[in-house]
Amino acid sequence: MAHIHWYPGHIAKAEKKLKExxxxxxxxxxxxxxxxPQSSIYPDIKKLLxxxxxxxxxxxxxxxDENETKEWKKIIAESTGFPVIASCASKNDDISVIVNRxxxxxxxxxxxxxxxxxxxxxxxxxxxxxxxxxxSSIINKLIKKGKTKVGAKAGVTRQQQWVxxxxxxxxxxxxxxxxLKQDDQTKAGKLAMVNSVSENAYENEEVAAELLEIxxxxxxRQLSEYYKLTDEASLDTIAKSRNWIVKNGEPDISRxxxxxxTDFRAGRIGKFTLDSLDKQDE
Numbered sequence: 001m002a003h004i005h006w007y008p009g010h011i012a013k014a015e016k017k018l019k020e021x022x023x024x025x026x027x028x029x030x031x032x033x034x035x036x037p038q039s040s041i042y043p044d045i046k047k048l049l050x051x052x053x054x055x056x057x058x059x060x061x062x063x064x065d066e067n068e069t070k071e072w073k074k075i076i077a078e079s080t081g082f083p084v085i086a087s088c089a090s091k092n093d094d095i096s097v098i099v100n101r102x103x104x105x106x107x108x109x110x111x112x113x114x115x116x117x118x119x120x121x122x123x124x125x126x127x128x129x130x131x132x133x134x135x136s137s138i139i140n141k142l143i144k145k146g147k148t149k150v151g152a153k154a155g156v157t158r159q160q161q162w163v164x165x166x167x168x169x170x171x172x173x174x175x176x177x178x179x180l181k182q183d184d185q186t187k188a189g190k191l192a193m194v195n196s197v198s199e200n201a202y203e204n205e206e207v208a209a210e211l212l213e214i215x216x217x218x219x220x221r222q223l224s225e226y227y228k229l230t231d232e233a234s235l236d237t238i239a240k241s242r243n244w245i246v247k248n249g250e251p252d253i254s255r256x257x258x259x260x261x262t263d264f265r266a267g268r269i270g271k272f273t274l275d276s277l278d279k280q281d282e
Contacts, residue, residue, distance in 0.1 A: 004188035004202050014179035018048065021126055021176045026109045027102050028054040028176075031129035031138055033194050034064035034086060037072040038275040039187040040130050040196065042178045049128075053105040054082050055098065059134035060194075062088035063265075065273040072277070089137035098142065103168050122168050128176035132196045135175035142171055190274050195265050208257035209235055211264060214274050222270035226263070235260075 022028065028049055033040040037058055042048060056076055061069050073084045083101050087094050106123030114120050129135045142165045162170045180197065191197050192207045212233050215223045223233050231237045238260065239251030246252045263269050 004185060004192055004197060011179040014177055015048065018128065018176045018178065021172065021174065022049065022052065022128075025052070025124040025126045025172060027105045027123055027125045028052050029098070029102070029125060029127045029138065030054045030056045031059050031127060031133045031135050032056060032076075033130070033133045033196065034058040034061040034069050034072070035194055035272060036187075036190045036274050037069075037076065039190040040133055040194075041076075042130065043183070045178075048178070053108075054080075055101045055105060056080065056082055056084045057098070057138060058084060058086045059129075059138060060088055061086040062090060063267040063271060065271055068273040068277060072273070072275075075277075087138065087141075089134060089141065092141055092144065095141060095144075098138075099166050099169060103166070106168075122164065122166070122170040124162070124170050124172065126172045126174075126176050128178055130178050130180065130191065130196050132194070135177075139171065139173055139175060143173065193261065193264065193274060195261075204257040204261060205235065205253050208260045211260065211274075215264075215269070215272065218274075218276070219270055219272055222272075226269045 030045070030049075058064070058069055058073065058076075069086050073086060077084045083105075085094060085097060085101065087098070102123060102125055106125075110120050110123060127135045127139050143163050161173045163173050165171050180191070188197070189202075189207055189210050192202045193211045212223070212235070216233055220233075223229075227233065227238050227241060229237055229241060235253045235256050236251045239245075239253060239256040242256070242259075244252035244255055264272070
């Protein structure tokens with residue numbers, strides 16, 4: 001098992017900043033990586049977000065196993081009680097679905113303001129998630145629909161930039177970065193596989209070897225076909241099939257590991273989901 005190194009000081013600072021941003025909004029769009037729908041959920045997400053209504057987006061669904069994404073949508077919706085949408089940066093056909101869901105989630109809050117005699121205002125929304133799950137791509141997708149910048153609001157930090165994406169929605173264009181606090185090294189390894197962890201925190205060879213083990217178990221045919229293997233897939237056999245040899249006739253494991261991780265992240269090997277449906281509590 002590869003060991004992923006975390007930096008607790010950064011976590012406390014990141015949590016504090018995120019909580020400050022959360023105080024400004026009515027609704028949270030939580031972005032997960034569809035390839036690791038469980039492993040990209042922050043362990044303390046309920047504590048972090050409190051009672052804020054949220055829309056959960058399984059992003060990068062174009063790189064994940066379509067059948068498993070459908071199942072994960074049901075599982076996450078049932079466990080959280082919040083709506084779940086599968087999405088990807090390359091398609092904009094789900095923008096209206098995202099917008100309508102956000103308006104629905106914000107309605108109770110806006111209705112309460114009106115009951116108090118205040119004028120209705122647009123819902124204030126933030127996009128949050130682990131590093132590199134695609135928060136910015138979701139923000140950019142929504143901003144394309146409506147590019148009107150909104151000025152400072154009373155009681156809202158002037159440094160924050162708001163964008164009106166709909167007459168009923170103002171989006172904070174700063175993504176909320178959920179800090180990487182992960183005691184579970186199995187999940188941490190999967191976060192590294194999808195590039196949600198700084199490369200300084202892990203060894204490519206260890207993470208690539210673990211990735212191969214998962215793919216051999218779940219998607220053996222696609223793996224063997226892509227790398228044209230006759231032997232069982234490993235860093236050694238893939239390096240030798242490429243004739244990547246270093247001194248003393250040893251296979252170039254380092255170069256091979258980087259290639260495998262790059263191929264997986266780009267979806268070249270196939271559309272894969274690394275979290276297992278039958279191991280939801282692990």
